[in-house]
Each structure stands twice: as structure tokens, then as C-alpha cells.
Amino acid sequence: MANKMGQISIVGGGVVGLTLLTRLARLLPSHTITLLDGAPRSAPLLSNSDTATQPTIRTYALNKASVETLSKCGLSIEESQRKGEYKSMQVWDSKTPSYLKFDVSDVGADAHSSLGVIVEDDYICGNLEKIASNLSNAKIVKGAQVKKVTSDSVSYSTPVDKTSSSSTSSSTSSSSTPNSLNSLDSDLIVGADGFNSTVRTSLNFPLTKISYGRTALISTVKADSDETVGTAWQRFFPGGPLALLPLWGGYYSIVWSTTNDHAEALAEASPSDFLSTVNECIGGGPTPIKFSDGSFLPPPLKSAKNLLDDLVGTMVNGISLINMNEKFGNSKRFEAPPMITELSSPRFRLPLNLQHVDTYHSSSVVLVGDAAHSVHPMAGQGLNLGIADVECLVKCIESSVTTGGAVDDEYALERYSNERRKEVLKMMGGIHALHHVFKEENDLVLTGRALGMSLLNMSGTAKRSLARAAMG
Numbered sequence: 039m040a041n042k043m044g045q046i047s048i049v050g051g052g053v054v055g056l057t058l059l060t061r062l063a064r065l066l067p068s069h070t071i072t073l074l075d076g077a078p079r080s081a082p083l084l085s086n087s088d089t090a091t092q093p094t095i096r097t098y099a100l101n102k103a104s105v106e107t108l109s110k111c112g113l114s115i116e117e118s119q120r121k122g123e124y125k126s127m128q129v130w131d132s133k134t135p136s137y138l139k140f141d142v143s144d145v146g147a148d149a150h151s152s153l154g155v156i157v158e159d160d161y162i163c164g165n166l167e168k169i170a171s172n173l174s175n176a177k178i179v180k181g182a183q184v185k186k187v188t189s190d191s192v193s194y195s196t197p198v199d200k201t202s203s204s205s206t207s208s209s210t211s212s213s214s215t216p217n218s219l220n221s222l223d224s225d226l227i228v229g230a231d232g233f234n235s236t237v238r239t240s241l242n243f244p245l246t247k248i249s250y251g252r253t254a255l256i257s258t259v260k261a262d263s264d265e266t267v268g269t270a271w272q273r274f275f276p277g278g279p280l281a282l283l284p285l286w287g288g289y290y291s292i293v294w295s296t297t298n299d300h301a302e303a304l305a306e307a308s309p310s311d312f313l314s315t316v317n318e319c320i321g322g323g324p325t326p327i328k329f330s331d332g333s334f335l336p337p338p339l340k341s342a343k344n345l346l347d348d349l350v351g352t353m354v355n356g357i358s359l360i361n362m363n364e365k366f367g368n369s370k371r372f373e374a375p376p377m378i379t380e381l382s383s384p385r386f387r388l389p390l391n392l393q394h395v396d397t398y399h400s401s402s403v404v405l406v407g408d409a410a411h412s413v414h415p416m417a418g419q420g421l422n423l424g425i426a427d428v429e430c431l432v433k434c435i436e437s438s439v440t441t442g443g444a445v446d447d448e449y450a451l452e453r454y455s456n457e458r459r460k461e462v463l464k465m466m467g468g469i470h471a472l473h474h475v476f477k478e479e480n481d482l483v484l485t486g487r488a489l490g491m492s493l494l495n496m497s498g499t500a501k502r503s504l505a506r507a508a509m510g
Contacts, residue, residue, distance in 0.1 A: 043223050043224060043225050044068060044069050044070060044225065045069065045070050045072065045222060045223060045224045045225055046062060046066070046069055046070070046071045046072070046224060046225060046226045046227075046228070046445060047072050047073075047074065047192045047222045047224040047226070047227045047228070048062075048071065048072070048073045048074065048227075048228045048230055049073075049074050049184055049187070049192060049227070049228070049229050049230060049231045049236065049237050050073075050074075050075070050076075050229065050230035050231035050232060050235075050407075050409065051073055051074070051075025051076065051077055051163070051178065051180075052159075052163065052230065052232060052407070053098070053159065053162050053163060053166070053421060053424070053425070054230045054406055054407035054408075054421070054424040054425065054427070054428060055073055055075070055228075055230035055231070055406075055407075056073065056162075056163055056166035056167060056170065057107060057108065057111055057166065057425055057428045058228060058230060058406065058428045058431070058432070059071055059073045059166075059170055059176055059178070060111040060112065060166060060169055060170050060173065060176065061107075061110060061111060061428060061429075061432045062432065062435070063170065063173040063175050063176035064110075064111075064173070065432060065435070065436055065439075066175070066435075066439065066445065067175055068175075069175060069225075069445070070175050070177060071175060071176050071177065072177045072178075072179060072222060073170075073176075073177065073178045073179065074179050074182035074184060074192065074194055074222075075178060075179065075180050075181075075182060076181070076182060076183060076184075076231075077180060077181070078180055078181040078197070079180065080164065080167050080180065081159075081160045081163035081164040081167060082160050082164050083164040083165065083167075083168060084120055084158070084160060084161045084164055084165075085120075086117055086118040086119055086120065087119055088119075088120060089119050089120060089286055089287060092258070092289070092382060092383075093120070093158060093258055093285045093286070093289050093291070093382075094158045094159070094160045094161075094258075094383075095256060095257065095258050095291075095383045095384065095386065096158065096159040096160070096256070097156050097157060097158050097159065097258075097283070097285070097291045098156070098157055098158075098159065098162075098418075098420075098421040099154050099155070099156055099270075099283065099418035099419075099421075099422070100115065100154055100155050100156075100157055100421065100422065100425075101153075101154050101419075101422050102154070103422070103425070103426060103429070104421065104422050104425040104426070105155065107425050107426075107428065107429050108162070108166075108425070111166060111169060112169045113162065113165050113166060113169060115155060115157060118157070118161070119286065120157070120158065120161050120286065121155045121156060121157045121161075121285075121286065122155065122156040122283065122284035122285040122286055122289075122290075122291075123152040123154075123155050123156075123268065123284070124152060124153055124154055124155075124156070124268055124269055124270040124283070124284055125141050125142050125151070125152050125153060125268045125269070126139065126140065126141030126142070126153070126268065126269045126270070126370075127139065127140060127141070127153060127269065127270045127271075127272070128269055128270075128271055128272070128372070128373060128375075129272045129273075129274070129491075130272075130273050130274070130323075130324060130372070130491075131273075131274050131324075131325075131476070131487060131488070131491065132273055132274060132275045132276075132319075132322065132325060133276070133325060133327070133328075133479065133484055133487075134324075134325065134327045134484055134487055134488035134491075135324040135325060135326055135327060135488065135492075136324065136487065136488040136489075136490075136491035136492045136495075137324055137372050137491060137495065138491050138494050138495045139370040139371075139372065139373075139495060140370070141153070141370070153270070154270075154418075156270075156283045156284060156285055156291060179194075179196060180196075181196045181197050182194045182195070182196050183195050183196070184231070184236045184237070184240075185219075186240065187227060187229075187236065187237050187240035187241060187403070188240075189227075189241070189400070189401040189402050189403055190223060190224060190225075190227070190401075190402055191221055191222060191223045191224060191227075192221070192222045192224060192227055193219070193220070193221045194219075194220055194221075194222075195218065195219050195220070196218055196220065197218075224402070225402065225444065225445050225446050226402050226403075226404065226435075226445045226446045227402060227403045227404070228403075228404045228405075228406060228431075229403065229404070229405045229406070229409040229410075230405075230406050230407050230409060230424075231409055232407070232408045232409060233391075233393065233408045233409075233412050235405065235408075235409035237403065237405065237409060238395065238405055238409050238410075241400050241403050243395045243396070243397070243400060243405065244395060244396040244397070245393065245394070245395050245396075246392075246393070246394050246395075246396070247391055247392070247393045248391065248392040248393075249389070249390075249391050250390040250391060250392065250414060250473065251297070251298065252277070252278050252295050252296060252297060252298065252301075252389075252390040252414075253295070253296065253297070253298045253301035253302075253387050253388065253389055253390060254293055254294065254295045254301070254387065254388045254390055254415055255292070255293075255294045255295075255296065255301045255304050255305060255385055255386070255387050256291070256292065256293055256294075256385070256386045256387075256388065257291075257292045257381065257382075257383050257384070257385045257386070258285070258289060258290070258291055258292070258382045258383035259289070259290050259292055259313070259316070259378045259380060259381055259382055259383075260287075260288050260289050260290070260378070260379060260380035260382050261288045261289075261290060261376035261377060261378055261379060262288075262376060262377045262378075262379045263288060263376060268284060269284065269373070269375075270282070270283050270284065271283075271320060271375045272416070273319065273320055273322070274476040275296070275319070275476075276476070276477050276478075276479055277295075277296040277297045277300055277477070278294070278295030278296045278297075278390075278416070278473075278476075278477070279294075279295055279416045279476070280292070280293075280294045280295075280296075280316070280319055280320055281293045281294070281415075281416075281418070282320055282375055282376075282378075283418075288376075289382060290376075290378070292316065293415055293418075294316075295390060295414065295415060295416060298389075301387050302387070304385065305385045305387055309381040312381060312385070313378055313379070313380075313381060316378050317377055317378055320375050320378075321374065321375060321377070323372060323374065324372060327484055327485070327488055370495070390414055390415070391412060392412065392413060392414065392466065392470060393408075393411060393412040394410070394411045394412075394462070394463070394466065395410050395411070397455050397459070398410050398427075398454065398455035398458055398459060399451040399452065399454065399455045401446075402446040402451075404431060404451055404454065404455075406424060406427040406428055406431060407421075407423075407424030407427055407428075408420065408424065410427065410458070410462075411423060411462045411466065413465065413466050413469050414469050414470070414473055416469060416472060416473065417465070417468075417469050417472075419465055419469070423461075423462055423465060426458070426461065427458050430454055430457055430458050431454045434450040434451065434453050434454040434457075435447075435450055437450060438450035475487060
């Protein structure tokens with residue numbers, strides 16, 4: 039059955055919302071797709087060839103599937119020079135001698151392929167807004183403050199801007215300018231409005247939320263050379279992982295997930311002290327395993343424990359040495375990350391939480407991206423999951439309308455919800471497990487971690503699976 043209003047409303051003007059806007063506008067030329075963006079101004083338009091301008095601080099790791107979806111929107115990430123490509127990943131433990139390294143060759147890809155790319159938020163948003171401005175049925179309302187959401191309408195206010203003649207132009211009115219009140223009756227409403235989603239709250243979507251008690255510190259830095267660009271580095275500490283992700287021209291993005299107190303100390307440290315701490319932590323190589331001293335045990339048991347620890351430690355360290363031998367199995371040599379020489383941006387902090395709704399749709403309202411789920415950034419999959427939501431939702435809607443159904447067909451939306459919940463929960467479970475495994479420091483977990491990573495590094499089959507997962 040055809041929809042009566044011909045209107046789809048998207049709340050949220052980030053990458054996920056803009057991707058959905060352009061995908062739906064191309065799919066449904068008879069519908070008006072309106073995106074309500076709380077930001078008062080458009081993102082800066084950064085050209086593909088502009089590598090002179092320093093990278094902006096907010097970046098994302100995109101896998102192959104996300105790059106392909108953006109290409110369907112008309113944005114070719116592959117042609118851009120404002121990106122960092124990584125062809126290999128190196129992950130290692132600060133408490134054991136184990137590490138894991140894999141690259142595109144593990145899946146038989148050619149030398150021009152990559153595991154993923156690092157791209158700026160401003161670059162993606164600015165270019166998607168430009169693309170949307172050329173689509174006659176796509177509309178962006180800037181400065182839209184959503185007041186109320188029902189199953190078929192969105193009420194919002196915008197500052198009155200008498201100088202604006204276009205829905206995509208930036209508001210230039212002052213805070214004292216009266217607001218204009220508007221309402222959009224919609225066939226379908228999509229909440230793409232992030233972690234603190236107004237759409238989700240208004241419709242009372244059941245939500246599970248777990249605080250990790252951790253904070254992510256984010257910054258842009260520059261290395262002493264760009265010779266090692268092409269590798270994504272990540273070292274795990276009990277407080278969380280420190281990731282160093284390549285951009286271009288020797289710039290790197292830092293994402294350091296750590297305890298709240300440590301993140302505060304890092305944010306308040308002088309630039310020189312901050313760089314020293316980063317280099318000391320990311321520059322440390324594989325570390326011989328050290329067990330607890332057993333001081334809590336009576337003397338006979340303490341002696342037995344120390345003997346057992348020596349035997350196990352010798353075995354673990356020996357296997358790790360074999361692991362470092364490129365002639366054995368599928369091992370790859372451990373490489374030292376580059377030296378960081380410059381702090382190139384402010385340092386920002388974000389609290390880390392796991393969040394997930396029980397269902398991704400209710401009546402004619404759908405949630406995508408962080409409005410539906412948020413995960414720990416250690417795997418760099420947050421935006422990839424959101425873009426995958428968009429691709430799945432578009433395919434489900436397309437399947438409905440091509441057979442004469444409506445854009446809010448119950449079966450199509452339920453199919454979207456079920457498919458995405460299944461995939462997101464798998465990823466969420468794996469990331470959550472990794473968080474707990476690496477924060478533990480007891481002897482048994484240390485041993486298991488060291489042996490597990492070393493064996494993974496020597497297994498071609500395991501590394502092929504990891505590389506394919508990273509590529510999406």
C-alpha cells in the first residue's frame with residue numbers, strides 16, 4: 039500500500055543520518071526526505087586534494103563495506119587524499135610478550151588494497167551535505183531542535199533566519215531571535231540522533247546501558263616521519279587500549295581508552311609531558327610475563343607457586359620468541375611504532391558506555407547508529423555498524439516498495455530490526471569480552487592471553503578471518 043504523505047523524516051545530521059538521507063533520496067524520488075540537524079551550521083567542505091590543511095580531530099575507521107555505501111551516496115573515499123590507509127594492524131599486550139600482526143596479504147588481497155581507511159568526520163559530512171543539496175527531494179533543516187516525536191510526526195523549532203532562502207543554509211540569527219515552530223507529518227521517522235537520542239527517549243524504546251568506567255582521550259599528533267603510515271597500532275593496558283591510527287603527511291589520530299582519572303591527568307598534562315607518556319606507552323615492545331609474587335600464600339605453597347610460575351613463564355616467553363620468527367608458521371615481525379613529536383590538536387574526552395535497545399523499530403519509527411547501539415571504540419567499529427544499519431534499512435525499504443508496499447511496512451522494518459540486532463550483538467559481545475580479558479591481571483588470564491595471541495599470530499586461518507572482519 040502506498041504511503042499517503044510522501045514524507046520521511048530523519049532526526050540527526052551526523053554521518054549516519056546524512057548517509058541515509060542521500061541513499062533514500064536516490065531510492066525514493068517520489069518522497070521528500072527531510073533531515074533535521076541540531077547543528078546551526080554546515081560542516082566545512084574539504085576537498086579531496088587538500089592535504090595542506092591539518093586533519094580535524096574527529097576521525098573514523100571505515101571498513102570496505104562502509105566505503106562502498108558512501109560510494110553509493112556519490113562520495114568516493116578512494117579518490118580522496120584526505121585519508122589514511124592502513125594495510126596492516128599490529129596489536130600487542132603491555133603485560134605479556136604476545137602480539138598479533140596481520141595485513142592484506144593474509145586474505146590474498148593485492149598490494150593496492152587496504153584493511154580500512156581513517157577519514158575525518160568533517161570531510162564526510164561536508165561532502166554528503168553538498169551531494170544532498172543537489173538532490174531535489176532531499177532537504178536539510180539546520181538548527182532544528184526536536185521538541186516532540188510521535189509515531190507519525192516530529193515537532194521541532196528553528197531560529198528564524200530572514201537572511202536564509204535555502205533549507206540547507208546556515209542560521210545566522212542570534213540567540214534572542216524568536217523560534218519558528220514546525221511539525222512534519224511523516225510516513226517514516228528515523229532516529230539517527232546519537233547516543234542521547236531524543237527520538238529513542240520520546241518513544242520509550244527499552245534501553246540497556248552499561249558504563250565501562252572508562253574515558254576515551256582523543257587527539258591528533260604528528261610523527262617524526264611518515265615512513266610507517268600504512269599500519270594501525272594498538273597496545274592494550276589494564277586500563278584500556280592506546281590506538282595510533284595513520285592519517286596523512288605524518289599525522290596520526292590517537293584514541294586512548296583508559297580510566298577516568300588517568301584520562302583527566304592526560305588531558306591536563308603539558309604537551310611535552312603528554313607526548314612523553316604517549317611515546318613511552320606506545321613505544322614499549324613485547325614484555326616478558328610477570329606473575330604475582332604469591333606473598334599471600336604460606337611458605338610451602340609460595341615455593342611451589344614460584345616454581346610453577348618459572349616453568350609457565352619460560353614456556354610462554356619461549357612460544358613468544360618462536361612467534362617473532364617470520365620463518366615459523368604465518369608469523370610477521372614485530373615493528374616499533376613511529377616516534378610522536380608534536381601535539382597537533384586539543385585533547386578531548388568522551389565517557390565510554392555500552393548501550394543497546396531491545397528493538398530497532400516501533401510502529402513507523404526506526405533507530406539507526408548510536409541511537410540504537412554504542413560500543414567500546416577499541417575495535418573502531420562504531421560508525422561501521424551505523425552505516426551497516428543504513429544499508430540494511432535501505433534494502434528492506436527497497437524490497438517493500440518494489441513489491442507495492444509502503445516505506446513503513448511492518449514486515450520490512452521488523453526484518454531490519456532482527457537482522458541488525460543479530461549482527462550488532464555479535465560484535466558487541468566480542469568487544470565486551472575483549473575489554474574484560476585485557477583489564478584482568480591475574481596469573482591465569484595473563485597466561486591465557488599470552489598463549490592465545492601467540493597462537494593466533496602463527497595461524498594463517500585465524501589471521502585470514504581477522505583480516506576479513508577488519509575489511510568488513
